[in-house]
Amino acid sequence: MDLSAINPTLLVAALMVASTPIILAAIxxxxxxxxxxxxxxxxxxxxxxxxxxFAIAVETGSPFWGFAAAALGGAVLSLLFGVLTQYFLSNQxxxxxxxxxxxxxxxxxxxxxxxxxxxxxxxxxxxPVLSDLPFFGPVLSNQDAMVYVALLLVMATWVVxxxxxxxxxxxAVGENHDAAHALGYKVVxxxxxxxxxxxxxxxxxxxxxxxxxxxxWTEGMxxxxxxxxxxxxxFGAWRPFRVLLGAYLFGGVTVLQLNLQxxxxxxxxxxxxxxxxxxxIAVLVIMSSGKAKAALNAPACLGRxxxxxx
Amino acid sequence: MTALLELxxxxxxxxxxxxxxxxxxxxxxxEVHALLGENGAGKSTLVKMIYGLVKPDSGEMRLRGxxxxxxxxxxxxxxxxxxxxxxxSLFEALDVAENIALGMENPPKMRDLAAEITxxxxxxxxxxxxxxxxxxxxxxxxxxxxxxxxxxxxxxxLIMDEPTSxxxxxxxxxxxxxxxxxxxxxxxxxxxSHKLEEIRRLCDAATILRLGKNVGTxxxxxxxxxxxxxxxxxxxxxxxxxxxxxxxxxxxxxRNLSVKxxxxxxxxxxxxxxxxxxxxxxxxxxxxxxGQDELTAALSGEVLAGPGQIMFDGADVAGLGPNARRALGLxxxxxxxxxxxxxxxxxxxENAVLTGTVRKSLTKNGxxxxxxxxxxxxxxxxxxxxxxxxxxxxxxxxSGGNLQKYxxxxxxxxxxxxxxxxxxxxxxxAAAAAAIRQALLDLAAExxxxxxxxxxxDELMEISDRFAALNEGRLTKPVPAKGLTVDQIxxxxxxxxxxxxxx
Numbered sequence: 001m002d003l004s005a006i007n008p009t010l011l012v013a014a015l016m017v018a019s020t021p022i023i024l025a026a027i028x029x030x031x032x033x034x035x036x037x038x039x040x041x042x043x044x045x046x047x048x049x050x051x052x053x054f055a056i057a058v059e060t061g062s063p064f065w066g067f068a069a070a071a072l073g074g075a076v077l078s079l080l081f082g083v084l085t086q087y088f089l090s091n092q093x094x095x096x097x098x099x100x101x102x103x104x105x106x107x108x109x110x111x112x113x114x115x116x117x118x119x120x121x122x123x124x125x126x127x128p129v130l131s132d133l134p135f136f137g138p139v140l141s142n143q144d145a146m147v148y149v150a151l152l153l154v155m156a157t158w159v160v161x162x163x164x165x166x167x168x169x170x171x172a173v174g175e176n177h178d179a180a181h182a183l184g185y186k187v188v189x190x191x192x193x194x195x196x197x198x199x200x201x202x203x204x205x206x207x208x209x210x211x212x213x214x215x216x217w218t219e220g221m222x223x224x225x226x227x228x229x230x231x232x233x234x235f236g237a238w239r240p241f242r243v244l245l246g247a248y249l250f251g252g253v254t255v256l257q258l259n260l261q262x263x264x265x266x267x268x269x270x271x272x273x274x275x276x277x278x279x280x281i282a283v284l285v286i287m288s289s290g291k292a293k294a295a296l297n298a299p300a301c302l303g304r305x306x307x308x309x310x
Numbered sequence: 311m312t313a314l315l316e317l318x319x320x321x322x323x324x325x326x327x328x329x330x331x332x333x334x335x336x337x338x339x340x341e342v343h344a345l346l347g348e349n350g351a352g353k354s355t356l357v358k359m360i361y362g363l364v365k366p367d368s369g370e371m372r373l374r375g376x377x378x379x380x381x382x383x384x385x386x387x388x389x390x391x392x393x394x395x396x397x398x399s400l401f402e403a404l405d406v407a408e409n410i411a412l413g414m415e416n417p418p419k420m421r422d423l424a425a426e427i428t429x430x431x432x433x434x435x436x437x438x439x440x441x442x443x444x445x446x447x448x449x450x451x452x453x454x455x456x457x458x459x460x461x462x463x464x465x466x467x468l469i470m471d472e473p474t475s476x477x478x479x480x481x482x483x484x485x486x487x488x489x490x491x492x493x494x495x496x497x498x499x500x501x502x503s504h505k506l507e508e509i510r511r512l513c514d515a516a517t518i519l520r521l522g523k524n525v526g527t528x529x530x531x532x533x534x535x536x537x538x539x540x541x542x543x544x545x546x547x548x549x550x551x552x553x554x555x556x557x558x559x560x561x562x563x564x565r566n567l568s569v570k571x572x573x574x575x576x577x578x579x580x581x582x583x584x585x586x587x588x589x590x591x592x593x594x595x596x597x598x599x600x601g602q603d604e605l606t607a608a609l610s611g612e613v614l615a616g617p618g619q620i621m622f623d624g625a626d627v628a629g630l631g632p633n634a635r636r637a638l639g640l641x642x643x644x645x646x647x648x649x650x651x652x653x654x655x656x657x658x659x660e661n662a663v664l665t666g667t668v669r670k671s672l673t674k675n676g677x678x679x680x681x682x683x684x685x686x687x688x689x690x691x692x693x694x695x696x697x698x699x700x701x702x703x704x705x706x707x708x709s710g711g712n713l714q715k716y717x718x719x720x721x722x723x724x725x726x727x728x729x730x731x732x733x734x735x736x737x738x739x740a741a742a743a744a745a746i747r748q749a750l751l752d753l754a755a756e757x758x759x760x761x762x763x764x765x766x767x768d769e770l771m772e773i774s775d776r777f778a779a780l781n782e783g784r785l786t787k788p789v790p791a792k793g794l795t796v797d798q799i800x801x802x803x804x805x806x807x808x809x810x811x812x813x
Contacts, residue, residue, distance in 0.1 A: 183413055
């Protein structure tokens with residue numbers, strides 16, 4: 001095998017692209033879980049976002065409207081989950097799993113006429129000054145807009161959760177919904193908004209796969225990305241930058257193993273293909289293995305039913 | 311002078327129960343008004359209406375003479391009503407300043423708020439560090455967070471729901487000084503409690519609720535505690551009888567028991583040593599969160615200890631799990647009724663099987679003996695006067711007091727050699743509490759050893775032969791309970807491990 005065929009600069013640039021869908025889905029799910037809701041439907045919302053974005057981008061010829069439609073599609077699907085779990089008090093785990101299955105089926109139906117088409121391309125953004133730097137130039141500049149949107153979203157999530165009152169209320173609702181209710185905060189409303197945001201983010205992540213990363217539409221094309229996003233949230237201990245790190249790790253190993261496959265590495269392809277999943281989970285488990293610390297950061301009301309009985 | 315708050319004929323009904331029935335009361339400015347009543351008498355519903363969490367079905371409230379209809383807690387707070395909750399209002403993973411900001415309408419910037427918290431907390435003698443995580447605070451400190459949160463909004467009426475149930479006598483003293491300072495500044499306080507001596511000391515007026523109705527208003531300084539208790543319960547109270555039965559035989563011995571707490575916010579046990587004799591009741595006091603749950607878990611076998619640390623009847627049981635210990639006669643009833651002592655959604659019969667299967671032989675070759683289980687459950691229900699439609703009822707459907715009687719009765723009827731109970735009468739009404747205490751004393755009279763872990767000092771003084779206190783996971787040397795003064799107990803709970811300082 002020929003390792004010199006692997007160019008580190010291109011590898012890192014590709015890593016940014018490979019991890020963007022995971023970053024988007026994971027940061028949305030992190031906000032949902034911080035509000036105390038466990039939505040296992042990320043995979044379903046991603047794939048519905050993927051086909052919504054793809055279809056609209058093809059029909060309008062504009063990737064921008066594609067992404068907007070993807071966010072809306074994911075968010076509408078998440079509202080279904082929100083209404084069922086928050087108003088009808090259905091079980092969150094079962095509803096989330098159902099949402100994933102529903103999303104996979106629905107997207108296959110919606111996507112029947114779109115197999116084998118190329119979507120319109122999205123322009124790259126050249127960042128002045130930055131693009132002239134030796135290694136960082138090619139890595140950070142000349143990416144598509146969504147890469148920057150994803151990074152900004154992580155930053156914004158961190159700032160909002162850490163420093164604003166809205167973020168404080170959101171964390172409070174996830175930490176102890178009875179107390180938040182007793183203090184007069186609208187637990188269900190806060191959670192519905194968080195679920196909506198999570199759905200929109202997952203939709204964007206899905207559309208990034210179908211419009212930029214692949215770029216075409218195939219059934220079941222998310223291939224477990226939603227599940228990895230869920231795992232990254234948990235093992236990233238509900239912290240935005242750890243979630244980002246987890247997503248980069250997954251993207252990095254994915255790109256690396258593709259490069260290794262191309263370079264004809266002497267490892268069976270099956271092992272290479274499973275490596276991103278295994279390595280990401282293993283590293284994150286080790287990072288969050290301090291039991292007391294992880295428990296401290298987990299929203300105490302995660303997945304618990306809230307009903308204002310009094 | 312117009313009254314600060316006037317309630318006229320407030321009524322609130324829930325499906326199947328009238329929580330408040332035509333309740334009226336008047337609170338004057340600068341008055342400390344006690345609201346007395348058993349669990350389920352409707353105290354919580356009444357204050358929730360004042361605080362805007364619940365809307366009354368009929369009746370009216372007037373604040374300073376004007377109609378007062380708070381639609382939500384925000385409106386009540388804006389009108390000058392603040393409330394210190396008994397449970398459910400702090401966020402463990404957030405720090406003190408964040409917790410306080412959540413309870414305010416327009417909190418200042420975090421840095422200014424921290425300074426303000428420090429200033430107010432010092433002014434009222436309740437020191438508090440705004441940057442600490444609430445999960446790391448003691449129960450007394452958590453209450454300070456709640457009180458400061460209220461005080462920062464300059465309330466006209468402060469509602470306090472059972473504020474002293476988690477405090478040491480010294481902390482109660484500090485709290486009372488704070489409340490008296492507030493009263494002298496003209497703040498009215500609505501003080502909910504069932505501790506009558508406290509009310510007689512602190513309050514200017516008392517309203518007594520029974521089954522949702524106002525059964526009388528009195529001046530607590532003129533009444534005896536007993537007279538108020540009987541108004542509250544509506545019947546003559548039975549005081550448990552006690553005759554010491556301690557024998558020389560040792561039932562349980564702990565030798566330097568050290569156990570790490572399984573929870574992040576828990577307290578680890580450090581070098582706990584004690585002996586309990588057969589026929590003796592050992593009372594263990596202490597402020598909540600000082601190792602009570604860990605000690606219960608270590609004794610029941612939920613958490614295993616190092617070899618030789620727990621000797622039961624001369625045998626080392628430190629490495630045995632709960633069922634093995636039950637087989638030997640070491641039984642336990644943990645504090646949390648729903649979810650720990652009983653499975654909420656399972657029937658009383660099923661719950662009887664869960665702990666009774668070993669000693670009552672309720673399983674055979676892996677199959678359940680339903681007939682035996684049912685008759686055992688019915689025996690408990692009958693023997694302990696558990697009010698329920700029958701053994702098929704789900705544990706969740708029982709009131710706190712009835713479920714507690716069931717949980718304790720289930721262990722007692724298994725004829726333990728040693729029974730460990732944690733908070734046996736927490737949240738239980740006075741009549742049921744007296745029955746539970748009597749049952750424990752009767753069990754001791756038959757020769758069983760009993761360890762009672764409780765935060766209710768009156769209860770411990772009433773039934774214990776010897777008393778010890780837990781403080782940060784350490785246990786003081788047990789001393790005879792008879793003749794202990796409140797000061798001595800306070801010192802023990804505060805961590806005076808060397809009893810020479812206190813005796």
